[in-house]
Amino acid sequence: MQNWRTELNRICLLLSLAAIVGYAVGHISWVMLISLCLYYLFNLYQLRRFNLWLNRDSSESHSEPPESFGLWGDIFDGIYRLQKQERRASSYLANIIDKAQESSAALEMAVVMINKQSNLDWWNLAAEKLLGFQFPKDRNQSITNLIRDPRFSDYFYNEIYDDTLKMDAPGESNKVLEFQIALFGEHERLMIVRDVTQLHRLESMRKDFVGNVSHELGTPITVIKGYLEAIVDNLDSLDEQWHKPIQQMRQQSLRMENIVRDLLILSSLETKGLTKTQDLIELITLFSEIENDTKQMFKDESHTFEIICDPSLRLTGKRSEIYSAISNLVVNAAKYTPAGGHIQLSAEANGGLFEIGVQDDGIGIESHHIPRLTERFYRIDGSRSSDTGGTGLGLAIVKHILARHEGDLEISSTHGEGSRFICRLPLSRASLEQSVSKTKTEALSTDT
Ligand code: ATP
Ligand code: MG
Numbered sequence: 103m104q105n106w107r108t109e110l111n112r113i114c115l116l117l118s119l120a121a122i123v124g125y126a127v128g129h130i131s132w133v134m135l136i137s138l139c140l141y142y143l144f145n146l147y148q149l150r151r152f153n154l155w156l157n158r159d160s161s162e163s164h165s166e167p168p169e170s171f172g173l174w175g176d177i178f179d180g181i182y183r184l185q186k187q188e189r190r191a192s193s194y195l196a197n198i199i200d201k202a203q204e205s206s207a208a209l210e211m212a213v214v215m216i217n218k219q220s221n222l223d224w225w226n227l228a229a230e231k232l233l234g235f236q237f238p239k240d241r242n243q244s245i246t247n248l249i250r251d252p253r254f255s256d257y258f259y260n261e262i263y264d265d266t267l268k269m270d271a272p273g274e275s276n277k278v279l280e281f282q283i284a285l286f287g288e289h290e291r292l293m294i295v296r297d298v299t300q301l302h303r304l305e306s307m308r309k310d311f312v313g314n315v316s317h318e319l320g321t322p323i324t325v326i327k328g329y330l331e332a333i334v335d336n337l338d339s340l341d342e343q344w345h346k347p348i349q350q351m352r353q354q355s356l357r358m359e360n361i362v363r364d365l366l367i368l369s370s371l372e373t374k375g376l377t378k379t380q381d382l383i384e385l386i387t388l389f390s391e392i393e394n395d396t397k398q399m400f401k402d403e404s405h406t407f408e409i410i411c412d413p414s415l416r417l418t419g420k421r422s423e424i425y426s427a428i429s430n431l432v433v434n435a436a437k438y439t440p441a442g443g444h445i446q447l448s449a450e451a452n453g454g455l456f457e458i459g460v461q462d463d464g465i466g467i468e469s470h471h472i473p474r475l476t477e478r479f480y481r482i483d484g485s486r487s488s489d490t491g492g493t494g495l496g497l498a499i500v501k502h503i504l505a506r507h508e509g510d511l512e513i514s515s516t517h518g519e520g521s522r523f524i525c526r527l528p529l530s531r532a533s534l535e536q537s538v539s540k541t542k543t544e545a546l547s548t549d550t
Contacts, residue, residue: 109173116141148174212295216245218288220258232279232295234272245293248272257281268298278302313369316362323362327355357493364495367426368478371502381421382533385458386413388421389447392429396436403441410448414535417449417456417527419507427503430496431460431523437492438521439464456532463520472513476501500525507531
């Protein structure tokens with residue numbers, strides 16, 4: 103502003119001088135016109151210098167602005183200052199981008215940015231190695247064209263990215279990759295891909311090892327248990343001091359047999375996929391069978407059983423597995439409910455899911471145990487459970503079976519009042535018997 107005022111003063115001074123000189127020579131208007139033309143030429147000259155400086159070639163891009171004074175000097179300096187600031191900001195940004203690129207290139211996991219049209223935007227070096235992307239050819243290509251696997255397309259377009267996806271690397275069946283996607287910005291996606299071949303191999307080795315060990319232990323345990331049972335049958339012929347140890351040995355051999363049986367079940371659930379052909383299970387019959395078998399096991403406890411289930415309800419699944427899951431829950435309910443207690447089995451549609459519930463009014467579970475109950479070998483009270491012959495594998499088996507049927511287990515309990523275990527399955531697995539009227543079928547779907 104200061105310079106602007108000085109410039110105006112300078113113009114006024116120039117015009118006054120021109121007026122005085124013009125008056126002296128007797129041609130005021132001519133002299134004033136000539137001085138204005140000179141002022142105009144001076145400005146044109148400065149504009150030209152300015153233009154030349156702005157359009158200098160890139161090798162001189164850091165050159166200082168032309169020397170000037172007054173308003174023009176101010177303009178040159180101001181622009182030079184702005185240029186310096188911008189140069190500093192862009193070199194800072196370039197530095198950050200360089201660092202980000204160098205660090206992402208050093209990563210072993212692939213990092214891929216995908217735009218909202220599902221096309222590739224950017225990827226790091228590891229993505230080229232793991233997924234075979236090529237720069238710049240694959241830029242803007244659709245990700246599902248480059249990773250052609252229906253499992254990947256389902257995962258990508260379903261947009262439920264809570265879990266990761268594990269599958270073979272494109273074109274390399276001996277490599278296992280784990281995909282994880284996160285949404286950001288305007289529906290853009292960041293995809294992280296890790297090579298988990300080694301982990302996958304270790305996991306299979308662990309499964310095989312548990313399966314093999316359990317299998318190999320089966321025969322020796324059966325032999326030991328057989329001999330012990332024979333000895334127990336002829337206990338009278340033995341010295342009194344041996345009675346208790348032999349009884350304990352037999353009890354523990356039974357326990358070992360149960361552990362090996364449960365481990366074998368778990369191992370086969372983990373390694374074998376669910377067969378495509380599944381059974382249409384009549385739930386009311388299944389519930390009655392489980393009730394009778396459990397009553398047989400807990401004859402002295404005289405629990406009362408209640409079954410709430412529409413007789414026409416059918417469940418699609420592997421019958422032996424569903425039997426095992428519900429039976430595990432009902433046996434637990436009987437085990438942890440004092441004599442005369444009440445056990446309820448129910449099946450109903452609820453909130454878009456099909457729920458099978460097992461409820462008891464037994465001892466209940468303290469809330470801090472609940473999240474860990476489905477872990478292998480997790481028992482609330484080890485000593486009490488070994489008395490009851492428990493292995494702590496029952497609920498782990500239930501969880502696995504439900505997961506194979508796209509379901510999960512919900513546990514709620516009040517310590518001292520009872521527990522409720524709910525098997526939540528997709529509603530599509532439930533149906534009503536064909537012969538039953540249409541209104542009943544509608545009732546099942548409107549229930550949700
Ligand atoms: P056990 O039940 O005898 O411990 P298990 O092999 O049946 O052996 P899980 O079925 O996995 O084991 O049960 C794990 C734990 O959960 C048990 O230790 C038990 O304390 C607790 N539990 C399971 N069901 C109930 C229930 N209905 N009421 C109270 N506690 C339960
Ligand atoms: Mg159990």
